Amino acid sequence: MMSAVEFRGVGKRFGDTVALGDVSFSVAPGETIALLGPSGCGKTTILRLIAGFERPDSGTITIAGKSMAGLKPYERNVGLLFQHYALFPHMTVEQNIGYGLRHRGHPTAEIPARVAEMLELVQLSGFGHRRPHQLSGGQQQRVALARALATHPSLLLLDEPLSALDAKLRHELRTELKDVLAAVGSTAIVVTHDQEEAMSLGERIFVMSRGAIMQSGKPDDVYWRPSSRFVADFMGRANWIRGSIVASNGALSRFRSDAGWEFPVASPGNRGSVHEVCVRPESVEISSSASPTPSMTGRVAEIVMLGAFRHVFVELASGDRVVSACQNRPDISFERGQEVGVSMPPQACVLFER
Ligand SMILES: Nc1ncnc2c1ncn2[C@@H]1O[C@H](COP(=O)(O)OP(=O)(O)OP(=O)(O)O)[C@@H](O)[C@H]1O
Numbered sequence: 001m002m003s004a005v006e007f008r009g010v011g012k013r014f015g016d017t018v019a020l021g022d023v024s025f026s027v028a029p030g031e032t033i034a035l036l037g038p039s040g041c042g043k044t045t046i047l048r049l050i051a052g053f054e055r056p057d058s059g060t061i062t063i064a065g066k067s068m069a070g071l072k073p074y075e076r077n078v079g080l081l082f083q084h085y086a087l088f089p090h091m092t093v094e095q096n097i098g099y100g101l102r103h104r105g106h107p108t109a110e111i112p113a114r115v116a117e118m119l120e121l122v123q124l125s126g127f128g129h130r131r132p133h134q135l136s137g138g139q140q141q142r143v144a145l146a147r148a149l150a151t152h153p154s155l156l157l158l159d160e161p162l163s164a165l166d167a168k169l170r171h172e173l174r175t176e177l178k179d180v181l182a183a184v185g186s187t188a189i190v191v192t193h194d195q196e197e198a199m200s201l202g203e204r205i206f207v208m209s210r211g212a213i214m215q216s217g218k219p220d221d222v223y224w225r226p227s228s229r230f231v232a233d234f235m236g237r238a239n240w241i242r243g244s245i246v247a248s249n250g251a252l253s254r255f256r257s258d259a260g261w262e263f264p265v266a267s268p269g270n271r272g273s274v275h276e277v278c279v280r281p282e283s284v285e286i287s288s289s290a291s292p293t294p295s296m297t298g299r300v301a302e303i304v305m306l307g308a309f310r311h312v313f314v315e316l317a318s319g320d321r322v323v324s325a326c327q328n329r330p331d332i333s334f335e336r337g338q339e340v341g342v343s344m345p346p347q348a349c350v351l352f353e354r
């Protein structure tokens with residue numbers, strides 16, 4: 001199947017700054033990709049290259065199998081929502097949404113129907129005659145989205161589409177955006193530096209650092225099977241336990257922390273080799289110590305209440321310290337100083353060289 005977008009060995013510098021090193025990827029038609037990474041890692045640069053606002057120094061970019069070399073932005077069927085989206089303040093909502101259609105010489109008679117369709121899609125029917133300053137931040141964001149979608153682009157580029165909003169609205173619009181993307185069915189690349197947003201919106205996530213894609217994969221893959229420390233840390237909280245392999249039996253190894261905590265990990269390894277194990281807090285199970293076979297006992301050092309979850313910090317008898325994220329339930333409580341057993345499923349333990 002032909003890719004909707006393909007980068008092959010793309011590099012881009014701005015003076016001395018290497019914005020993109022040597023980037024290759026392909027996006028399937030209809031797929032939603034989340035580009036995730038810290039500030040300055042090159043996310044916007046990727047979108048600007050696809051849209052044609054920048055030219056690559058090296059490599060090739062194709063859209064639907066067609067080379068984009070030498071093609072102007074308006075010659076690419078790409079819908080854009082910029083990082084600092086700006087609606088035209090002097091135009092009404094309808095005029096804003098219809099702008100791209102008029103600009104591209106769409107038949108005038110058909111524009112009102114298309115605008116109405118877009119307003120309905122973003123649930124703003126009835127707001128068409130307002131001006132941007134008469135709308136809330138979330139409503140403006142939805143108008144910007146409708147404007148990006150109005151020309152029925154085969155490729156949609158959204159740069160931090162929800163970043164201007166407060167947390168609650170962000171959550172609401174995230175779900176709405178997901179529905180809209182599913183409804184229009186176009187290929188989409190969504191930039192974010194919020195891992196939760198990336199995991200909820202992207203069918204695949206590209207995790208970037210310093211102009212390179214460190215890992216690409218389904219949300220579950222990058223979260224549970226990170227290929228590097230950077231990705232492991234960037235995707236969420238983790239316990240890091242240093243130690244070495246004491247025994248290995250094919251796909252299962254026995255790990256011993258430097259402090260002496262032994263537990264199985266679902267990874268092959270060489271006896272004696274030193275490693276660091278990464279375990280997400282929600283994989284660390286704690287129980288009253290009377291329960292069978294904890295891999296280690298310890299004492300609760302601290303409890304942090306987070307609402308749906310609580311973080312329980314445990315000081316193990318070995319001297320290791322781990323944090324467990326447990327679902328917050330009214331019928332289960334832990335107290336500081338309480339003795340508990342700690343264990344982890346072997347599949348939740350990811351081995352890294354150290
Ligand atoms: N026009 C430009 N001139 C000079 N340097 C630039 C230009 N555009 C981007 N850069 C640099 O290229 C690098 C990548 O920038 P880019 O805008 O792609 O980052 P980003 O991942 O989108 O970051 P953010 O999350 O802050 O938006 C940065 O170091 C940035 O300073």
Ligand SMILES: [Mg+2]
Nearest residue numbers: 043044045083
């Ligand atoms: Mg950016």
